[in-house]
Amino acid sequence: GESNSFRTDDPSISPLHAELHGLPPTQIHVGDAEVMLSDSVDFQRKAHAAGSPVSVTVWPRMWHTFTQFSEGCGGEDAQPLEEAL
Secondary structure, rough: OOOOOOOOOOOOOHHHHHOOOOOEEEEEEEEEOOOOHHHHHHHHHHHHHHHOOOEEEEEEEOOOOOHHOOOOOHHHHHHHHHHOO
């Protein structure tokens, strides 16, 4: 790469390139309209292969950081927020 650039396979840039053994139980909530959907699924596969418990829930028609919003996501009883607790 260029001088002063970062390697994209650096674990501090992308956890997909990190050692994923020994992780605590991890939940990932991702929308099917999320740009990082494939990264979320790949992370789960790699973590499982390393023996770490990771679950991925894919929510239809949802976008990046949708769990931070109540508008359009079910209002006060929004399932993603309740499941993540």
